Amino acid sequence: MNIVRRTTALLALLFLGTTGVLAQNNGTCGTGPAPASTLSYLESLASGYGIQTEDTTWIRLPVTAHIVRSSSGFGGMSESAVFATICNLNQRFVSARISFYLLERVKFIDNTTYYGATSYQPLMTMIDQNNVARTINIYYTDLSGMSLCGFAFYPLTGPGGFQNDGAVVMSFGCSQPEGTTLAHELGHYLNLPHTFDETSSDPMDPIAERVTRNFNEVPPRLSANCFTSGDRFCDTPSDFIATRWACPSWRVQLDLNNDLFRPDSSYYMSYSNDNCMSRFSPQQMSAMRATVNNPSAPRGYLTLNPAPVFGTIVGSPIKLFPQITDTVVPNNALFRWNTLPGATMYQLRVFQFNVNVFDTLITDTFYHALGNRLRGVRQYSWVVRGLNGGDLCAAFSPRDSFSTSTYVFAGINDASNTLQAKVYPTVFQEGTPLTLDGIQVGTTLDWNLKDQLGRVVCNGSLWPEDSGALIHLPGDLPTGSYRLECIQNRQRMTVRLLRLP
Ligand SMILES: [Zn+2]
Numbered sequence: 309m310n311i312v313r314r315t316t317a318l319l320a321l322l323f324l325g326t327t328g329v330l331a332q333n334n335g336t337c338g339t340g341p342a343p344a345s346t347l348s349y350l351e352s353l354a355s356g357y358g359i360q361t362e363d364t365t366w367i368r369l370p371v372t373a374h375i376v377r378s379s380s381g382f383g384g385m386s387e388s389a390v391f392a393t394i395c396n397l398n399q400r401f402v403s404a405r406i407s408f409y410l411l412e413r414v415k416f417i418d419n420t421t422y423y424g425a426t427s428y429q430p431l432m433t434m435i436d437q438n439n440v441a442r443t444i445n446i447y448y449t450d451l452s453g454m455s456l457c458g459f460a461f462y463p464l465t466g467p468g469g470f471q472n473d474g475a476v477v478m479s480f481g482c483s484q485p486e487g488t489t490l491a492h493e494l495g496h497y498l499n500l501p502h503t504f505d506e507t508s509s510d511p512m513d514p515i516a517e518r519v520t521r522n523f524n525e526v527p528p529r530l531s532a533n534c535f536t537s538g539d540r541f542c543d544t545p546s547d548f549i550a551t552r553w554a555c556p557s558w559r560v561q562l563d564l565n566n567d568l569f570r571p572d573s574s575y576y577m578s579y580s581n582d583n584c585m586s587r588f589s590p591q592q593m594s595a596m597r598a599t600v601n602n603p604s605a606p607r608g609y610l611t612l613n614p615a616p617v618f619g620t621i622v623g624s625p626i627k628l629f630p631q632i633t634d635t636v637v638p639n640n641a642l643f644r645w646n647t648l649p650g651a652t653m654y655q656l657r658v659f660q661f662n663v664n665v666f667d668t669l670i671t672d673t674f675y676h677a678l679g680n681r682l683r684g685v686r687q688y689s690w691v692v693r694g695l696n697g698g699d700l701c702a703a704f705s706p707r708d709s710f711s712t713s714t715y716v717f718a719g720i721n722d723a724s725n726t727l728q729a730k731v732y733p734t735v736f737q738e739g740t741p742l743t744l745d746g747i748q749v750g751t752t753l754d755w756n757l758k759d760q761l762g763r764v765v766c767n768g769s770l771w772p773e774d775s776g777a778l779i780h781l782p783g784d785l786p787t788g789s790y791r792l793e794c795i796q797n798r799q800r801m802t803v804r805l806l807r808l809p
Pocket of ligand 1: 492496502
């Protein structure tokens, strides 16, 4: 029995040890022992736990996030969904005083070979070709072809090269905002083995981590070996369960001293179910910090570049329109809010009842919903928040409702418009000329601009020599909505326009 178990462990070691890949299976699990380099590094830290004065400085680590899609751009997940995972990751690392920031917006990799990978090899190539050095590269991809939730590389074991080794690879399915897989994989990336490492294959093995924490047991009892066996941490109880388990566990297992194992389901590095997990142990946190906090540490290169200064985001943007009582044209709806200090982008969400109708990221302070994103004569509600790479958890504004009218078609689609031309843009700022497209050549075109009260604020005439012409509106035109009327050969067209500040 013992030989069979050891052989299984050895096969796992051969399979995973060559790549340094640790796999967390979706449902069951892969047994992934940490490489010797990680185990000896952790053993070298053991004498320091609890001796150094508590280091309370924050460690900030740069992340490059990649979303993998098919070659035609199919599949994947949204950038804001990735932001939600990083926000959640940061909350889970607060007690370790480690925070993760995004250096840039999410990168998209459109490659069907990577997206549909059924083995590690294409993903190793993907990492090698796309990793951004001195950052933690997190790839969000399908992984269903490998039945994996995610995997990560221990320091100095992955592809990518100097100051660029390894990555975290996450499945879409296990990248839910409240999931724990990302925290678990970051643990591996920062040198943490599973809590059951080296013990699950045979808990009675002399090399397995024993339950006792007494280093001076009276023979025949064996003394504690928690710093040199198992996961190398003495503050995580010995664990033997290498398959997904629901907490609390009623599984019974004795060690070589006949002590009963009592694995702790609350540790991210165990294989308990997501809802059981909530923490890293002090020694695990200390080891992760040691792995990055000096230039010669295994991932010390992550802190070589100074972290950018991100503005502090306080509160949420003030919404300008639509207001609660407003009715907007569904196929020409403008959402607008005030600039929020510190924000470099905004996330807009529109709901019908409690269903997300759309969820989009914008760098400007307005969003113009065209086409059929909204339907006519409906109640909607919306929220907006400001974000930056260092704060992906900012609060949304209060949720306010608005309603839509029937569709209003301007320009070429409007049945009442006999002049078949187009005007763009219909939302503009000072200095933006309006383009008229599709007008007749060689005959006068008269135009006028009316404000909301129907007063003509300016007008003019054109003699088009081309099917396209420009209208230059006055620079001091007040902010607000207008109607542009164009008349040519007794044909008429009216278009709604919006002048932004
Ligand atoms: Zn794992």
